[in-house]
Amino acid sequence: MQPEFPFLTTRKVYSVSELVASVSELLTAHFGAIFLEGEITNLRQPSSGHLYFTLKDTEAQLKGVVFRRQLNLFDFTPEDGMQVLCRGRLAVYEARGDLQVIVDYMEPSGRGAARIALEKLKKKLAAEGLFDEARKKPLPALPRVIGVVTSPTGAAIRDILKVIRKRNRKVTVRIYPARVQGELAADEIAEGIAYFNRHKFADVLIVGRGGGSAEDLDAFNTEKVVRAIAASEIPVISAVGHEIDITLSDLAADRRAPTPTAAAEIVILESEQWFRRIEDDRKRLVNDFRLILQRKRLTLQGLESQLTDPRHRLSLLRFRLDDVATRLSSATSLIVQNRRFALMDYHRRLLPHNPARSVENLKSTLKSHHARLQEKIRRLVDAKRNSLTHAASLLDSYNPRNVLQRGYSITLKERDQIVIKDAEAVPVGETVKVILARGALGCEVKRHSS
Template identity: 40%
Template sequence: MPQQIYTVSQLNRETGQLLGEHFLSIFVEGEISNLSIPSSGHCYFSLKDANAQVRCAMFRGHQRKQPFKPKNGKQVVVKAQVSLYEPRGDYQLIVEYMEEAGNGLLRRAFDALKLKLSEEGLFSSAHKKNLPILPKTIGIITSPSGAAIRDILTVLRRRFAAVPVIIYPVAVQGENAKYEISKAIGTANTLKQCDVLILARGGGSLEDLWAFNEEMVVRAIYASQIPVISGVGHETDVTIADFVADLRAATPSAAAEHATPDQQQWLNKFNELEARLQQHLQRLLRQQQQKIDWLTGRLQQQHPKQKLTRNQQRLDELEIRLKKAAQLRLAHDQHIIETTIARLWQHSPMSTVRRNQQQQTYLSERLITAVNTRLKQLNQRLLNASQTLHAVSPLATLSRGYALVTGQASGQIIRAIDQLKPGDSVITQLAKGHFTSQVDELFKE
């Protein structure tokens, strides 16, 4: 069978559509990290917990409506749409609203204990006990001075006043509350005076209701042989005791209603049908609302604003990368300049010039000394040679009265009369001057 081959762009586009269609609008809690707000005014960050993180983008239009300024390390709850950033293939959250998360530490402890007990099977429906249709005696574990006990007793009198009530007074808040509640559950099971227990208190914060999230209280409820109805807080309040109890009621008053039958059974039947009808209508309304949300999400995905928003996000990312690249390039060039300057100083010709100048001065001095010495030597040799030459010079002999005769024609020195004949002209050199004469007669000695 031939298979469809996707391009990367097609795969990312269809994946983004699937994510957007499946997660129309969700709430996510986590800690802000890697916060970045470029010049566009959009906000980019990661939302993380102890084991994972997800990238988030909150555009300027939504950010202006925020009651506080996001900071790294702040625990928040965001309302967001899941999308895929196609150019990079990363899935991310497009945040529409953000608020600070309260009781973060208690919430994490709540979730950890809930997960632990759920894995142990304490919340399994197989362990839930059925409530008696007509209880003989109802046990109430709550504060004897709170509003919850008054509400419960009022409802019990109205619904079935003949059922006896046993109150187990306990503290429902504070350090000792968990011990008193656990002990009361154990006492009721030991005495076996009642066949259904109502565990109740009024509403409050997560910290106020924490006694009903303590492990020892939850395990005491699980170990109880008497069915337990939890009616802790208001309808929106949820404790771990609600998960392990045999029945969870929205309020203490609702717990009293679940514990007793109504005298008007037909009215109860009508109420049941009314409740079922309301649930059915609510379900239909939810389905229609989901369909509207789905169509709205599809319409938003096809809107040109989405493409402009993605392009703006891409521009912001490129701006951040450009700034980082420019900073890295500047640091690199600065390092090269500093290295080059250091190398130039290492190879500077000034030291060589100074050494050559010193050597030139030294050689000049040596040359002058050598020339002077050589001149002295040559002068001395010249003087000695002059003296020697003067000593052997015929001029010196002439100065003693001798004369030097040369032939005028031949220029040769006349040493014997054999070199002359009468009539020859000769030149006679004296110590001072010379004269010419003619040979008249020759005499041999």
């Protein structure tokens, strides 16, 4: 039996997953790391944190993915409609067989990059306080000289001059010609602002241009122009573009005008507006003076009602002074008398406690104690003397020599001088020493007797 598909016997048959995997490997091996530029669309970020999107140009589109760990390394946030430059590798998503690019690096390109750079610059200058309302200067009420930094041939200067001529022809306008777009525009605008400040040639500055595309306004979004406006000692009005365009110069200026025409209208009020303002101020001053005069008149009337004849008041004060003097004299006499009585009472109570009397009593007591002490000492000495005499007599009676005087003697061993108390302690024939009241005898023991 012949096979239904004879070519299958000579060719390899792939499964779908094997074919998709092979295609993915071939793409990776052939292209490796690629760089791709296009516009982001269909951007979404599910709970996994990965970023899914479509990268397209005018003729084709390709699905893309940025995994969460790589997305955390980006210094900007991708958005729909943003033109970007990507680096990654081609792969096939096996579950659906879709060709996609796995992106590991992405950066804005074209106007997208410029917009992100502008946001970074805006944050930097804001952090330095260049946009703070507290540092903005008030505009002069009646400027005599207005400085304008703009293109001398553009519509902006014509609109400014038209408004100023209409409202106040006596105001002087000084123009510093500067490019308002292109590579040299930022340098010339910044130099124009510095020029007016160096020479003090204006009371207020208008810096701006007419409307245009976002690229046309780039000079007014540069750091150089913003710092020149912030450093200006002369108040600056920024008048850039139309009402929908807000540049960094608008944020740094002391006042923002949506158009050059509006800037001129802010600086120069119409004559009728000035006359109305002066009339309003005059009426307000008149009313204020009337109120002040009325208050002063009422105050004066109140003071007049309180005034009396000074002689009558002087008499009252004199009577009051006499009364006070009388009461003071009486009070003084009474105080002195009370103090005298109190002093006498203190004297009477202190008299028994007179120190002199106490000293005399102490002296008498001390004298009596001294006499008794001397008597006791004398008696004690006599008693000790008698006791000593008796002890000496008793001691004398016990003196061995006095005993010998009465005929007694003391017998000692000749050899060791021990007093003999027992006759048996001395053998016959031994020599003994007999001590008498006067002198001593050497004797030999002949016999013992009881």
